[in-house]
Amino acid sequence: MMKHLFLSIMALLWLSACKTSQKAYRKPVEKTVVKEKTLQSPLTISKSKVVTIMKKSNPFSSLSEPSICINKSDTTNIIAGSIYDNVHVSNDGGKTWKNSHLKSRYGVFGDPCLASDKLGNLYYLHLANPDNNRGSKEFLSSIVLQKSTDKGKTWSDGVAIGYDNTKIQDKHWIGIHPVTGELAVTWTEFDAYHSSNPNHKSRILFSKSTDYGETWSEPVKINELDGDCMDSDDTVEGAVPVFDKQGNIYVAWAYHNKIYFDKSTDNGKTWLTHDIVVADQPEGWDIDIPSIYRSNGMPVLGIDNSDGPNQGTLYVNWADQRNGTDDTDIFIAKSTDGGLTWSQPKRVNTDQTKTHQFLTWMAVDPVTGYIYIVYYDRSRYKDDKTDVVLSYSTDGGETFKSMIVSDKPFNPFKSAFFGDYNNIDAYNGVVTPVWTDLSFGTGISIKSCKLKSNF
Numbered sequence: 001m002m003k004h005l006f007l008s009i010m011a012l013l014w015l016s017a018c019k020t021s022q023k024a025y026r027k028p029v030e031k032t033v034v035k036e037k038t039l040q041s042p043l044t045i046s047k048s049k050v051v052t053i054m055k056k057s058n059p060f061s062s063l064s065e066p067s068i069c070i071n072k073s074d075t076t077n078i079i080a081g082s083i084y085d086n087v088h089v090s091n092d093g094g095k096t097w098k099n100s101h102l103k104s105r106y107g108v109f110g111d112p113c114l115a116s117d118k119l120g121n122l123y124y125l126h127l128a129n130p131d132n133n134r135g136s137k138e139f140l141s142s143i144v145l146q147k148s149t150d151k152g153k154t155w156s157d158g159v160a161i162g163y164d165n166t167k168i169q170d171k172h173w174i175g176i177h178p179v180t181g182e183l184a185v186t187w188t189e190f191d192a193y194h195s196s197n198p199n200h201k202s203r204i205l206f207s208k209s210t211d212y213g214e215t216w217s218e219p220v221k222i223n224e225l226d227g228d229c230m231d232s233d234d235t236v237e238g239a240v241p242v243f244d245k246q247g248n249i250y251v252a253w254a255y256h257n258k259i260y261f262d263k264s265t266d267n268g269k270t271w272l273t274h275d276i277v278v279a280d281q282p283e284g285w286d287i288d289i290p291s292i293y294r295s296n297g298m299p300v301l302g303i304d305n306s307d308g309p310n311q312g313t314l315y316v317n318w319a320d321q322r323n324g325t326d327d328t329d330i331f332i333a334k335s336t337d338g339g340l341t342w343s344q345p346k347r348v349n350t351d352q353t354k355t356h357q358f359l360t361w362m363a364v365d366p367v368t369g370y371i372y373i374v375y376y377d378r379s380r381y382k383d384d385k386t387d388v389v390l391s392y393s394t395d396g397g398e399t400f401k402s403m404i405v406s407d408k409p410f411n412p413f414k415s416a417f418f419g420d421y422n423n424i425d426a427y428n429g430v431v432t433p434v435w436t437d438l439s440f441g442t443g444i445s446i447k448s449c450k451l452k453s454n455f
């Protein structure tokens with residue numbers, strides 16, 4: 001995200017820059033406990049060993065925000081990316097990895113987003129870096145999509161999406177039509193990044209491609225309520241798009257202590273007049289976590305495109321602090337009527353502690369319909385040691401079971417950039433979480449493991 005601009009300065013001045021929370025006090029509410037009962041469809045998950053995809057001994061190095069995808073035409077081919085321009089390719093199901101760097105005439109500057117369509121086309125989205133000048137006025141003035149048709153060996157030079165040299169584009173994500181392969185990208189546009197001018201606004205933009213990413217429609221604004229430009233709770237941010245089998249497009253994002261939702265039923269030409277509120281997000285999406293430089297609870301939107309009993313169900317996954325600023329939790333809500341109405345938020349993490357669970361991401365397997373959610377978890381410790389946990393559900397998010405997927409806990413520290421997200425993909429029972437591991441004295445690394453479920 002845009003805060004990459006300030007990392008070198010913030011790494012030296014973090015003590016003076018630590019945020020003093022001015023958010024209003026909220027009375028903690030009693031947790032709704034998700035009971036770990038037998039799932040309707042018994043599921044056994046086997047986990048391969050954790051693999052370090054890439055490591056840097058300097059913890060202040062830029063290596064975070066990993067994204068991962070499984071090639072839908074060959075599940076042994078797994079591709080990941082991390083900031084700023086790293087490409088990680090495995091051809092043996094995640095056992096070994098080859099690392100390289102992405103190049104484009106537009107430049108490459110972080111926020112990697114990886115996806116695969118059913119034909120095996122691989123897409124790598126990232127921020128631009130015009131003229132390799134990170135201080136230029138045009139810095140990050142577009143989203144760039146690069147494509148690989150040979151399992152990540154080579155990549156196209158890239159196509160710019162939403163270019164506007166007077167505004168800043170940031171925090172994008174991609175959705176792919178499960179039948180036609182059409183692409184949708186949503187992101188935040190800032191009039192002026194980190195501006196406190198009330199006349200400067202942020203908005204959610206949408207663009208679509210019907211030719212596998214070669215050309216893109218003119219970006220359109222889809223949100224009803226604009227945000228500010230401070231890149232915090234009152235900024236509209238974290239938009240994630242998904243398609244259903246019929247081609248309807250759905251998007252969710254965070255703004256002003258709420259999760260918002262919009263939809264289009266005519267291929268993105270028109271959108272709802274009024275955004276729908278999925279849920280409250282107490283304390284907002286910009287969350288303070290001890291020993292973490294920055295954390296967010298932005299929503300992740302998913303859909304069940306399987307042929308199972310929950311086909312068409314929409315899910316939104318996020319983190320918030322409704323139970324207190326010392327007790328961050330992971331939540332999910334679902335809709336069975338195309339997003340018009342939403343269930344009450346259900347807590348995903350099943351611990352009984354007042355600790356932090358944060359930086360969540362969700363994948364819904366399009367073959368099985370099973371839900372997989374990965375996040376950081378401190379429920380087993382009294383200090384800041386952190387595990388990576390996978391919670392999964394086979395009954396449409398009604399119940400969850402959890403397992404630790406990291407090889408060991410780590411101790412992060414606040415003066416190093418930890419990134420704004422981790423990621424996970426799931427396809428036909430193969431599940432691939434990926435995360436950043438940061439521990440003082442051992443550096444920073446991107447790790448992953450592969451899980452296989454029987455269904």
